[in-house]
Amino acid sequence: MPNQGMTPPGGTVNGQNWSSRKAALNDGEHIAWFDYAKGICIILVVMMHSTLGVGITFAERGLAAEGFMHWIVYYATPFRMPDFFMLAGLFLSLAIGRGWLHYLDKKVVHFAYFYVIWAVIQISIKTVATGGLDAGALVSNFADALISPYAPLWFIYVLPLFFVATKLLRAVPGPIMLAAAAVAHTIPIHTGWSAIDHFAAPYYVFFLAGYLLAPAIFQAANWAKANTGKALTVVAAWAVLNGVLVFTASPFAGWETAADLPVVSVVLGLMGGLAIVLLASQLEKFDIARFVRYCGRNSIVLYISFTIPMAITRVVLLKTGLITDTGIASMMVWLVALTVPLVVHLVLKRTPLRLLYERPSWISLPYRKPASSRALSLV
Numbered sequence: 001m002p003n004q005g006m007t008p009p010g011g012t013v014n015g016q017n018w019s020s021r022k023a024a025l026n027d028g029e030h031i032a033w034f035d036y037a038k039g040i041c042i043i044l045v046v047m048m049h050s051t052l053g054v055g056i057t058f059a060e061r062g063l064a065a066e067g068f069m070h071w072i073v074y075y076a077t078p079f080r081m082p083d084f085f086m087l088a089g090l091f092l093s094l095a096i097g098r099g100w101l102h103y104l105d106k107k108v109v110h111f112a113y114f115y116v117i118w119a120v121i122q123i124s125i126k127t128v129a130t131g132g133l134d135a136g137a138l139v140s141n142f143a144d145a146l147i148s149p150y151a152p153l154w155f156i157y158v159l160p161l162f163f164v165a166t167k168l169l170r171a172v173p174g175p176i177m178l179a180a181a182a183v184a185h186t187i188p189i190h191t192g193w194s195a196i197d198h199f200a201a202p203y204y205v206f207f208l209a210g211y212l213l214a215p216a217i218f219q220a221a222n223w224a225k226a227n228t229g230k231a232l233t234v235v236a237a238w239a240v241l242n243g244v245l246v247f248t249a250s251p252f253a254g255w256e257t258a259a260d261l262p263v264v265s266v267v268l269g270l271m272g273g274l275a276i277v278l279l280a281s282q283l284e285k286f287d288i289a290r291f292v293r294y295c296g297r298n299s300i301v302l303y304i305s306f307t308i309p310m311a312i313t314r315v316v317l318l319k320t321g322l323i324t325d326t327g328i329a330s331m332m333v334w335l336v337a338l339t340v341p342l343v344v345h346l347v348l349k350r351t352p353l354r355l356l357y358e359r360p361s362w363i364s365l366p367y368r369k370p371a372s373s374r375a376l377s378l379v
Helices: 018-026 032-060 068-076 080-089 100-131 135-147 151-168 174-186 194-212 214-226 228-246 264-286 290-297 299-305 307-320 326-348 352-356
Strands: none
Touching: 032 068, 032 080, 032 264, 032 290, 032 299, 032 307, 032 326, 068 228, 068 326, 080 151, 080 194, 080 264, 100 135, 100 151, 100 299, 100 307, 100 352, 151 194, 151 299, 174 194, 174 264, 194 214, 194 264, 214 228, 214 264, 228 264, 290 299, 290 326, 299 307, 299 326, 307 326, 326 352
């Protein structure tokens, strides 16, 4: 049986058999804590790019290279992307048994469409802004983005690789897959392809964990909703441990902090991912922070487009010189980068330009399928 020992047939989620739970999800049941967890992750991703970008550009102008926002970014490093990938793998069991054409359409063509569209947009803006209208440079930069992940969009470049690899390896026992992925995370990988070396190898273990440990993750979320005090205690303990490891220098050469050490980084990433799930379950239980949930439901809308308002706001702040505090400037850029894409999406989704956020029906593989929405999705 594929992945034997990782998703036991008798596993239950909130009193339901896991197979029954999957059937309900397939029928359209919505998981609020999942949106909250994605929202936390995408907010932190936008914060990271906004803050680091401001720090670099301010330093080039002789201003402080770091502000208070940098400390939040550093704190979130061990769990920010690991949790994003864990969540991306969480519902894979709903799709992995589909035929190859159906699977490739949903898990490869779907993301490839948005990658190409937004790579063209972002590369065009960046090329024109830095070197003027140069057709040769545009073609060269876009061709490079097809071979190696374009940095602002690397997540949706790598995610289809994970989907395909996992389906191909489906017959491999789960513990072996996880162990191999943990090794790939730990040791340097040199294939010559940046998609593998710099992105896939460090994060595949977290994607697999979401896929293979889905029943346990759902159980943890439901336990947290039923045991708020205990859950928040666990989150608080993790928060302290994460901070201690992030801000403690590594005793070994080659690793900057204790959080970067082999084994520690994998464990801390998984712990952080679980802690975000526990926290998200509390946000669902008390129905608070709805903006975070909205960000989660539109996480890919944010991911593919936040860099444009982010860059514009950063340039405006530099040109006007109104704000010279790196922390405050970082916060302003982050807030603009977080809100503008959501507003633009609301404006455009009822116009022909909704194709920026919805894959047209004619761009699909020829598999037998029921009518369904093709809006952006992580699963």
